[in-house]
Amino acid sequence: MSELQTLVGRPWKKPPFVQRPWLRWALLIGFVAYLIAAFMTIEVNWARVYEGLERGKQFVLAFTSPDFTSRSGDIWEGMIESIIMTVASSVVGIAISIPIALGAARNIAPLPVYLICRSIIAVSRALQEIIVAILLVAIFGFGPLAGFLTLSFATIGFLSKLLAEDIESMDRVQAEAIKASGARWTQWINYGVQPQVMPRLIGLSIYRLDINFRESAILGLVGAGGIGATLNTAFDRYEYDTAAAILLMIILIVMALEYLSGIIRERVQ
Amino acid sequence: MPVQDIKGRPLWQRRSGRESLAHWVMWLIGVAIFAYCWQQISAATTWFFVWDAPRIANDIWTRATPPRWEYITQLGKPIWDTLNIATLGTIFALILAVPVAFLAARNTTPSRFIIRPIALLIIVSTRSINSLIWALLLIAIIGPGVFAGVIAIAIRSIGFCAKLLYEAIEEINETQVEAITATGASRWQVMAYGIVPQILPAFAGIAVFRWDINIRESTVLGLVGAGGIGLQLSSSLNVLAWPQVSLILLVILAAVVISEWVSAKVRGAII
Numbered sequence: 001m002s003e004l005q006t007l008v009g010r011p012w013k014k015p016p017f018v019q020r021p022w023l024r025w026a027l028l029i030g031f032v033a034y035l036i037a038a039f040m041t042i043e044v045n046w047a048r049v050y051e052g053l054e055r056g057k058q059f060v061l062a063f064t065s066p067d068f069t070s071r072s073g074d075i076w077e078g079m080i081e082s083i084i085m086t087v088a089s090s091v092v093g094i095a096i097s098i099p100i101a102l103g104a105a106r107n108i109a110p111l112p113v114y115l116i117c118r119s120i121i122a123v124s125r126a127l128q129e130i131i132v133a134i135l136l137v138a139i140f141g142f143g144p145l146a147g148f149l150t151l152s153f154a155t156i157g158f159l160s161k162l163l164a165e166d167i168e169s170m171d172r173v174q175a176e177a178i179k180a181s182g183a184r185w186t187q188w189i190n191y192g193v194q195p196q197v198m199p200r201l202i203g204l205s206i207y208r209l210d211i212n213f214r215e216s217a218i219l220g221l222v223g224a225g226g227i228g229a230t231l232n233t234a235f236d237r238y239e240y241d242t243a244a245a246i247l248l249m250i251i252l253i254v255m256a257l258e259y260l261s262g263i264i265r266e267r268v269q
Numbered sequence: 270m271p272v273q274d275i276k277g278r279p280l281w282q283r284r285s286g287r288e289s290l291a292h293w294v295m296w297l298i299g300v301a302i303f304a305y306c307w308q309q310i311s312a313a314t315t316w317f318f319v320w321d322a323p324r325i326a327n328d329i330w331t332r333a334t335p336p337r338w339e340y341i342t343q344l345g346k347p348i349w350d351t352l353n354i355a356t357l358g359t360i361f362a363l364i365l366a367v368p369v370a371f372l373a374a375r376n377t378t379p380s381r382f383i384i385r386p387i388a389l390l391i392i393v394s395t396r397s398i399n400s401l402i403w404a405l406l407l408i409a410i411i412g413p414g415v416f417a418g419v420i421a422i423a424i425r426s427i428g429f430c431a432k433l434l435y436e437a438i439e440e441i442n443e444t445q446v447e448a449i450t451a452t453g454a455s456r457w458q459v460m461a462y463g464i465v466p467q468i469l470p471a472f473a474g475i476a477v478f479r480w481d482i483n484i485r486e487s488t489v490l491g492l493v494g495a496g497g498i499g500l501q502l503s504s505s506l507n508v509l510a511w512p513q514v515s516l517i518l519l520v521i522l523a524a525v526v527i528s529e530w531v532s533a534k535v536r537g538a539i540i
Contacts, residue, residue, distance in 0.1 A: 038353040052410040088306040141318030254397035
């Protein structure tokens with residue numbers, strides 16, 4: 001009998017994702033077992049949760065009447081500091097990332113430079129912002145300088161990696177044409193490579209600006225400047241209307257940045 | 270591309286005179302903004318500490334090395350908690366993100382003018398607030414512990430997962446959906462056989478990608494009291510036990526590297 005005849009009259013079923021049945025079941029049972037074990041370890045103090053629900057309700061209600069005025073001085077200072085840290089660290093971070101990205105692109109850089117730049121990227125990506133901030137606050141003291149350094153350092157890992165990948169996947173022909181005209185190395189980079197990766201660089205820079213702003217809002221928790229410190233105080237004092245005002249401002253600024261980046265990316269491409 | 274005539278020889282330039290002027294003005298404004306920002310930062314900095322920084326860094330380094338290896342026996346439970354926070358948080362986030370993504374995608378949303386903006390607002394607001402802030406808030410509401418961490422991670426991840434997922438939904442191949450519709454399938458059958466199989470690989474990829482990010486984020490949630498290895502980090506920092514701090518940092522680094530490796534492997538297998 002042909003395959004078709006055996007299939008006729010039987011309803012169609014989707015083929016399973018993992019073909020071997022024993023492996024499929026082992027994976028499934030293992031995953032369920034892990035989930036049960038994980039659920040068991042969570043201890044929930046339901047009495048405490050019940051008490052907290054009232055505070056949760058207050059917090060949600062606070063969003064309907066955010067209080068921008070009573071702590072307006074602190075909010076204003078914190079916001080300005082966050083924005084200043086964001087701008088300065090993005091500028092410095094991007095400026096440092098560009099040479100590192102050139103060094104981390106295998107089609108441009110010789111092997112030793114490539115390895116050094118890739119390891120810088122790996123270190124920057126592996127360490128989280130907040131941990132870097134803790135160490136830098138310990139070293140440089142409290143204030144926005146530590147936050148600025150943290151964000152610049154974090155920008156390098158993000159931007160260099162993505163930019164290097166873009167340089168690696170660029171069109172060789174254009175760069176070779178520039179080289180063939182007798183260009184020096186800087187001219188080759190400036191006229192052969194840079195125009196190809198520029199739209200990507202601008203897009204990534206704005207995206208990173210957005211991320212740096214969001215991160216700058218938490219660096220204050222460990223004393224590295226910005227709006228985070230004000231937010232933390234507001235939570236500690238249960239001043240939810242102030243906290244709601246700060247959160248609304250963060251959301252609005254992020255939304256504005258996202259909208260702006262959409263416009264700029266459209267114009268660049 | 271303008272060609273200028275200089276001493277009788279045509280010379281190609283990238284920008285015309287006007288364009289290059291505008292270009293330089295923009296750079297000038299940019300530099301001025303940066304200079305202002307830097308001035309503000311430097312005004313808020315105690316430069317004495319900064320000049321002292323190499324000595325302090327050296328001091329911390331000598332205190333932190335070698336790491337106190339015997340402390341590792343006390344890190345088993347916190348690491349297990351961290352893993353659970355990340356995994357359960359990701360699962361909850363995905364459960365909540367799927368409906369939001371379907372409501373936000375242009376081709377599946379029931380109403381473009383009312384429901385889609387609400388879904389997009391959920392996506393932006395959950396994404397723009399860091400998990401540490403969510404944790405801070407949830408600790409005030411439900412008390413410190415792993416549970417607050419799981420919920421914080423879950424809320425924070427909704428926006429990220431829903432955004433990537435709704436983009437995947439908008440990019441599906443409509444002909445397959447039409448084919449299923451043409452067989453007389455109901456709305457839910459179209460969903461199950463026309464849309465879901467097309468976005469399933471993207472969904473799995475997003476889940477693993479976010480899980481990897483969540484492992485990183487859950488390692489520091491303890492700093493505000495939401496469970497996991499960050500609790501050990503903050504208590505060690507509070508008593509200035511630098512050998513313990515360096516060991517915890519090594520463990521966190523190992524966890525991050527392993528999770529990145531796992532997520533790369535799994536994504537390689539799926540896509």
